[in-house]
Amino acid sequence: MGGLSLTGPSPRVKCSLPGCKRLFQTAAAMEDHRWASHNLPIGGKASCGFPGCNAWFDTKEQLKQHGEDMHPEAPKPWVCQECGDLYRTEAGLDSHCVVMHSVSRIPSTKRHEIETAFLRAWAKTETAPRRVHEVLAISTSQLAQTLHNDYAEQVRKQAGGSHQDVRCLQDGNVRIRFHGSGMKCSLGLHGNTSLCPEPDCGVCGILRSGFRSKKIRTDAFQRFGTGFYLTSASGKANDYAWADDHTMGRHGLRAMLVCQVVAGRVYRTVNNEPLLMRPPDQYDSVVGEVGPVLNYDEIVVYNKRAILPLYLVIYSA
Ligand SMILES: [Zn+2]
Ligand SMILES: [Zn+2]
Ligand SMILES: [Zn+2]
Ligand SMILES: [Zn+2]
Incomplete structure (x- = not known):
């Protein structure tokens, strides 16, 4: 009988911001954190993140517009009620709220x-x-x-x-x-x-x-x-x-x-x-x-x- 794992695989992707030691399961989760916690898209740009789409953007506004135009079928993003920022995951939004609105x-x-x-x-x-x-x-x-x-x-x-x-x-x-x-x-x-x-x-x-x-x-x-x-x-x-x-x-x-x-x-x-x-x-x-x-x-x-x-x-x- 295999034991029940409560922890899942150990996180391997380190936040790419020097000085931040947070670890994540996936590059996408790290990117969400990077944006939410440090307000920094990767390489100064934000990726669309929709499977199969390789578009990158300079601002959140461009990303939002792109999502509405190109991927209307994608699940609706999570919206911060405080400032209107958008997040792909609830965890990303939660992290943003703690960092930006505590x-x-x-x-x-x-x-x-x-x-x-x-x-x-x-x-x-x-x-x-x-x-x-x-x-x-x-x-x-x-x-x-x-x-x-x-x-x-x-x-x-x-x-x-x-x-x-x-x-x-x-x-x-x-x-x-x-x-x-x-x-x-x-x-x-x-x-x-x-x-x-x-x-x-x-x-x-x-x-x-x-x-x-x-x-x-x-x-x-x-x-x-x-x-x-x-x-x-x-x-x-x-x-x-x-x-x-x-x-x-x-x-x-x-x-x-x-x-x-x-x-x-x-x-x-x-x-x-x-x-x-x-x-x-x-x-x-x-x-x-x-x-x-x-x-x-x-x-x-x-x-x-x-x-x-x-x-x-x-x-x-
Ligand atoms: Zn970080
Ligand atoms: Zn896209
Ligand atoms: Zn906010
Ligand atoms: Zn501090």
Whole structure:
């Protein structure tokens, strides 16, 4: 009996853009990615892609016109509802949406509200944020939102018992918290709203695929174990934000995520508990309170679904 293969053949075609390490099953899939992720048709030109047709084009408009004229029988392309771009596959469109439409500008009143909250929450007296350069809204995929809402609902249902936490019963105890991360590109700078392909860009990684357990540094000291750390003090989250010297860092800028966190039933402690892999029984999160080991609070959740990133703040500090 042959085993059931869930993975299929291993991908062999590497993205031809230097620096991008993505691998694909076929040249066509790579080309779709190249276009969707980097906005670059192969060799500066886009191929028709219809079986047996060897036409190449300089622009997407020409390609679209060609498809309508020459291959009316071809399956209809996938259209981005945001910008009208066309894709041959749903995967190509999905990838495009993540890269090009994960962050967007927001109305100035909303921007002002987030900026004020960010500055007020700084809390640190040793350093001060100089200026908020940009605030972008984050759109999460429908799937990520559903998983987050389901998680909140599950936490809400488990509340009650001896805890009887009102906030838990209401909405799963939702809090707004800050998370600082590394940045290797210029997202948010000069109107740039497309994610970079750099695997070490923490911010783009989170926007692309959410918080990732793989990215947790198990070699480094983790005060409350292997989880995702956020804080109510933007000035503390700033300690974990950094930017590449070649991009944002050159302008003295960094990026911070403003996130919605389902805290659920909170286990409060003032001591280090570095061996935790999950919250203690009957709890959903760990909060390190200000005390002998901490100057600013930290909240740790161990399930990435507990976090929904809402805004990206680009600032100088
Ligand atoms: Zn690529
Ligand atoms: Zn054609
Ligand atoms: Zn689009
Ligand atoms: Zn990036």
